[in-house]
Amino acid sequence: MSESFPRMYARTRRFTLGVPRGFTISPDGGRVVFLRSRDGTDPVTCLWELDVESGTERLVVDPARIGGEEGELPPEERARRERAREGAGGVVGYATDTAVTVAAFTLSGVLYTADLASGEVRELATPGAAFDPRPSPDGLRVAYVSGGALRVQELGSGTDRALAEPESATVTYGQAEFIAAEELDRMRGHWWAPDGRALLAARVDEAPVGTWYIADPANPGSPAAEQRYPAAGTPNALVELYVLGLDGSRVAVPFEQEYLATAAWDRHGLSVVTVSRDQKSIRLLAADPATGASTLVREDTDAAWVDIVGGVPARLADGTLVWTADSEGGRRLLIGDRPVTPPTLQVRDVVAVDGDTVVFRASGGDPAEIAVWAHQDGSLRLVSPDEPGVYAAQAAGGTVVLSAQTLASPAGPEYTVLRDGVTAARIASRAERPGVELRVSLIRTGERELSTAVLLPSWHTPGSARLPILMDPYGGPHFQRVTAAASAYSASQWLADQGFAVVIADGRGTPGRGPAFEREVLHDLATPVLEDQVSALQGAAAAYPDDLDLTRVGIRGWSFGGYLAALAVLRRPDVFHAAVAGAPVTDWLLYDTAYTERYLGDPGADAGPYERSGLIADAGKLDRPLLLIHGLADDNVVAAHTLRLSSALLAAGRPHTVLPLSGVTHMTPQEVVAENLLLLQVDFLKKALD
Known part of the structure; x- marks a missing residue:
């Protein structure tokens, strides 16, 4: 008997195991290094190398051969994986x-290097658990973090020393703080100089940040875990930058703004990108590594907020700046100070700069589609096929690794290696097939023409019966659920096959339609997103009048989607008849600084947006079935969100259901938990909408 979808969905980590990722291309374009597990149910990721000319894959590092089962992870690695x-x-x-001849990695805090030519894997002795190792550009040394210190080991002699050690228990060198990793997409805290003689390192002091305590009620004998959590309106960690020389020198690189967004150090110089606390200004600085003095290269401002775009700053071969900026209603690619893309092409990120060629991703008229483009010598060309889908890429040395997903590829992304624009090889995905028959239509709904996906049961005959509706959104800023990729809908299709018409909609605040559309949630995370879910629901019902039953509407979601689900039954019970809210934010004062203040502002200056967007005050309005689910070990959206809403509901005499998940964080990777969560949600919704 084959496994059920919920079990397979859980065991394959949502069908992500066996999918190639983490591509690095050698400078000559002849080799591609990447990560992939052996098959679609194997959770152990291996390191592989592809020879482009022959198309041959070679297993370089199999953790089972060198370390066996993964043991206890260092706290820094556990936190990084959660982020x-x-x-x-x-x-x-x-x-x-730089030459892609040496790879460094850790397993359970043990530091390893792999010679990519010979395949030899070496275990390196370290004084403690190692984290985030990075070889020097010449491959002679490895920098890594251990015990909050930034250390360097000479690969030839094994000499190991600290370049900077923490001055107190709240200080670390060389690693990203919580806000950087969770909200700014910066997962690293140290960068090698191009000549390998120094490193730029972040010094993080969490002393100003308030301490929260995350307990495990299922194990009362265990002490609560302490966490520094920068809640909205409270102090952030203090972040400073230093150039640390291998000769023992130490040069401060001061910057004025609150957030260190990213840094880049190449042969054209040291660049630092910072963002103000109110996130209305982003600055690109050129720093002198010898003195620490910096020069303002450019500053971009926005009355709402600025966006940090992946892949920039970058440089062409001659040093010309590659950047992005919003103008004329679009997010545009800049070469120097000149926009080179039209306002109608919304740039998502820059994926590579290969000589004078800039490879980037962008959406045109349909935000559900993301194409790969290249700019070279003043002209644009489409790198990905001219077929609706979601594409990604990496490029170097004339070689492009192209990832392609369409609605016709249920097995997930396909990976093609292009050499000078011609297919040279393919990299196999070993992911499991979801085993559902996808029946999805992408439509535009309402006066705002919202991107909407409608999924009907694979067994349903059009017009034969009106089905209960299940809204399945995320709905929040900076994330899409509606894309032209089959892999995005496997769980939603399974839910449809349980007897629902599933509707997914991306409303205001979601990316791909331009800066103005994203910024319509400024100072109100509740009203616009809920209005758009209602509009999309009504538009979908109008498009399928004989198949969707507006008298039986449920909604489910996780994280922001969980917030939106609870919001829906609290404020629009006339439309939504039941909700499943997983890990919902219920009080925005309990969420972190960078995310919350970006959209709602400083609560100390104006608490109005927080009051308008919070759920606690609405507890007395509940008269629909509501299931609240929360991991008690969640360090992102802490369980206090659900517990406070539950207390308010109880005080108001409003029946509801709470499902606490012991030992579960913001993710639910445990197979049994993830499987049964799907089954329990279906059972709850069927009973509530019967």
């Missing part, structure tokens, strides 16, 4: 030298 939503094990991250 990255990493559900697999093994070699889940690595870094290489």
Whole structure:
């Protein structure tokens, strides 16, 4: 008997195991290094290398051969994986030298290097658990973090020394703080100089940040875990930058703004990107590594907020700046100070700069589609096929690794290696097939023409019966659920096959339609997103009048989607008849600084947006079935959100259901938990909408 979808969905980590990722291309374009587990149910990630000319794959590092089962992870690695939503094990991250001859990685805090030519794997002795190793550009040394210190080991002699050690228990060198990793997409805290003689390192002091305590009620004998959590309106960690020379020198690189967004150090110089606390200004600085003095290269401002775009700053071969900026209603690619893309092409990120070629991703008229483009010598060309889908890429040395997903590829992304624009090889995905018959239509609904996906049961005959509706959104800023990729809908299709018409909609605040559309949630995370879910629901019902039953509407979601689900039954019970809210934010004062203040502002200056967007005050309005689910070990959206809403509901005499998940964080990687969560949600919704 084959496994059920919920079990397979859980065991394959949502069908992500066996999918190639983490591509690094050698400078000559002849080799591609990447991560992938052996098959679609194996959670142990291995390091592989592809020879482009022959198309041959070679297994370089198999963790089972060198370390066996993954043991206890260092706290820094556990936190990094949580921030990255990493559900697999093994070699889940690595870094290489410039020539891509040496790779460094850790397993359970043990530091390793792999010679990519010979395949030799070496275990390196360290004074403590190692974290985030990065080889020097010449491949002669490895920098890593251990015990909050930034250390460097000479690969030839094994000499190991600290370049900077923490001055107190709240200080670390060389690693990203919580806000950087969770909200700014900066997962690293140290960068090698191009000549390998120094490192730029972040010094983080968490002393100003308030301490929260995350307990495990299922194990009362265990002490609560302490966490520094920068809640909205409270102090952030103090972040400073230093150039640390291998000769023992130490040069401060001061900057004025609150957030260190990213840094880049190449042969054209040292660049630092910072963002103000109110996130209305982003600055690009050029710093002198010898003195620490910096020069303002450019500053971009926005009355709402600025966006940090992946892949920039970058430089062409001659040093010309590659940047992005919003103008004329679009997010545009800049070469120097000149926009080179039209306002109608919304740039998502820059994926690579290969000589004078800039490879980037962008959406045109349909935000559900993301294409790969290249700019070279003043002209644009489409790199990905001219077929609706979601594409990604990496490029170097004339070689492009292209990832392609369409609605016709249920097995997930396909990976093609292009050499000078011609297919040279393919990299196999070993992911499991979801085993559902996808029946999805992408439509535009309402006066705002919202991107909407409608999924009907695979067994349903159009017009034969009106089905209960299940809204399945995320709905919040900076994340899409509606894309032209089949892999995005496997769980939603399974839910549809349980007897629902599933509707997914991306409303205001979601990316791909331009800066103005994203910024319509400024100072109100409740009203616009809820209005758009209602509009999309009504538009979908109008498009399928004989198949969707507006008298039986449920909604479910996780994180912001969980917030939106609870919001829906509290404020629009006339439309939504039941909700499942997983890990919902219920009080925005309990969420972190960078995310919350970006959209709602400083609560000390104006508490109005927080009051308008919070759920606690609405507790007395509940008269629909509501299931609240929360992991008690969640350090992102802490369980206090659900517990406070539950207390308010109880005080108001409003029946509801709470499902606490012991030992579960913001992710649910445990197979049994993830499987049964799907089954329990279906059971709850069927009973509530019967």
